[in-house]
Amino acid sequence: MSNDPDKVWPTGLTLSEAEEVHSYLIDGTRVFGFVAILAHILVAVTTPWLG
Numbered sequence: 001m002s003n004d005p006d007k008v009w010p011t012g013l014t015l016s017e018a019e020e021v022h023s024y025l026i027d028g029t030r031v032f033g034f035v036a037i038l039a040h041i042l043v044a045v046t047t048p049w050l051g
């Protein structure tokens with residue numbers, strides 16, 4: 001890899017590209033967390049032995 005000052009080591013992405021990938025990662029984590037919380041609530045509501 002060349003010594004380009006705009007690239008972020010070790011990925012080779014520019015800073016703006018790395019920030020874009022990071023924002024998608026954060027958004028995906030939030031969606032996954034929401035689905036997981038919703039699934040846990042649904043399981044807790046529908047299980048007869050918790051009640």
